[in-house]
Amino acid sequence: MTPKMRTEGSDSTVDEIRQTLDRARALIAQLEGEQSAQSPAADNHVQTIERDREELSARLVEAEHQLGRLMNLYVATFQLHATLDPVEVQATIAEIAVDLLGAERFALLLRVEGDEACEVALSKGLENDLSGLYARGRYQGGDPLIDGALADGVLRLGPSDTSEVIAAVPLRVQEAIVGVLVVLKLFDHKAILRAGDRDLLDLLAAHAASALFAARVYANTDRKLRTLESLVQLVRGT
Amino acid sequence: MQPRKILVVDDSKLIHKMFEVLLRQYTLVHAHDGLEALRCLGTDADIDLILLDINMPRMSGLEFLTQVKADAAFREIPVVIISTEGKEEDTIRGLETGAAAYIKKPFGNQELLEVIQRL
Numbered sequence: 001m002t003p004k005m006r007t008e009g010s011d012s013t014v015d016e017i018r019q020t021l022d023r024a025r026a027l028i029a030q031l032e033g034e035q036s037a038q039s040p041a042a043d044n045h046v047q048t049i050e051r052d053r054e055e056l057s058a059r060l061v062e063a064e065h066q067l068g069r070l071m072n073l074y075v076a077t078f079q080l081h082a083t084l085d086p087v088e089v090q091a092t093i094a095e096i097a098v099d100l101l102g103a104e105r106f107a108l109l110l111r112v113e114g115d116e117a118c119e120v121a122l123s124k125g126l127e128n129d130l131s132g133l134y135a136r137g138r139y140q141g142g143d144p145l146i147d148g149a150l151a152d153g154v155l156r157l158g159p160s161d162t163s164e165v166i167a168a169v170p171l172r173v174q175e176a177i178v179g180v181l182v183v184l185k186l187f188d189h190k191a192i193l194r195a196g197d198r199d200l201l202d203l204l205a206a207h208a209a210s211a212l213f214a215a216r217v218y219a220n221t222d223r224k225l226r227t228l229e230s231l232v233q234l235v236r237g238t
Numbered sequence: 239m240q241p242r243k244i245l246v247v248d249d250s251k252l253i254h255k256m257f258e259v260l261l262r263q264y265t266l267v268h269a270h271d272g273l274e275a276l277r278c279l280g281t282d283a284d285i286d287l288i289l290l291d292i293n294m295p296r297m298s299g300l301e302f303l304t305q306v307k308a309d310a311a312f313r314e315i316p317v318v319i320i321s322t323e324g325k326e327e328d329t330i331r332g333l334e335t336g337a338a339a340y341i342k343k344p345f346g347n348q349e350l351l352e353v354i355q356r357l
Contacts, residue, residue, distance in 0.1 A: 064347070064348050071259055075252060075259060078255060079251060082251075095252040096252060099252055099253055100252070101344065104322075187324050187342075188324060188325070190324075
């Protein structure tokens with residue numbers, strides 16, 4: 001092979017390599033162009049997925065809260081109507097106030113027939129009450145939120161300048177307002193009443209009094225029945 | 239290991255009913271004071287976890303917890319205090335007596351489930 005022939009051969013190889021490199025550059029440029037065109041779409045897709053994920057997380061938290069609220073309402077209703085023993089119904093009202101609402105001090109006031117006053121049927125933390133409103137187990141009036149709830153049957157939330165009451169929950173039996181549940185203080189670790197607590201207060205307003213009155217009526221009827229049975233036995237024996 | 243059988247010690251029927259609904263996936267054993275809970279521990283060897291109230295008649299939660307932690311047969315069972323006593327010193331006293339966790343009433347369902355699953 002002559003030197004000239006070697007040079008011609010090398011030139012063609014170099015040309016081929018150059019052409020190959022040019023094609024490679026063109027391909028790279030093409031790929032880069034495609035990638036940059038696809039990248040915003042991919043980014044948008046990732047952002048959409050991220051937003052969906054956050055929305056689903058928020059909905060899950062909300063659903064869990066809702067489930068908790070419904071469970072509290074179910075359990076409270078179940079327990080209120082699970083017995084016809086007046087003492088147990090009162091205990092359930094107290095447990096709802098303490099364990100579900102977080103009430104540290106409260107009173108259950110029931111109207112006394114033929115009297116303006118209410119009896120304190122149940123209370124917690126009233127031993128050191130300085131207001132004098134609940135003296136000798138009777139409420140004679142004097143707190144604007146309690147008096148308002150007893151007058152028109154509308155739930156009152158406080159406290160206000162003139163009342164320390166946090167919630168005055170009117171208790172209804174059919175259309176009659178027969179008493180009021182007064183929440184005077186929450187536990188220190190329960191700062192305020194929350195949205196779910198409002199559902200519980202409404203439940204108490206609707207169910208607590210009817211459960212208590214049904215139990216009292218049953219207890220009275222049962223006592224009368226026993227008295228009558230004793231009398232019948234006495235008469236038969238004589 | 240996930241607990242399977244849980245001893246619930248509380249004098250509130252409402253709380254027992256709530257746990258029945260909330261903890262359906264577990265087997266529950268019910269006691270209403272510390273003395274009854276000790277009897278349950280003596281007769282039921284499979285209890286994996288105890289949910290314990292503090293203020294109860296006959297024997298308080300802390301008295302019960304002290305006895306449980308002093309007994310080699312029961313001291314490994316984790317105890318979760320669930321109480322309205324919410325002051326920091328109450329929490330510290332409960333944990334120092336041997337409780338694994340302290341939850342304040344009223345509690346969030348998710349909070350309780352997370353603690354149970356963690357133990």
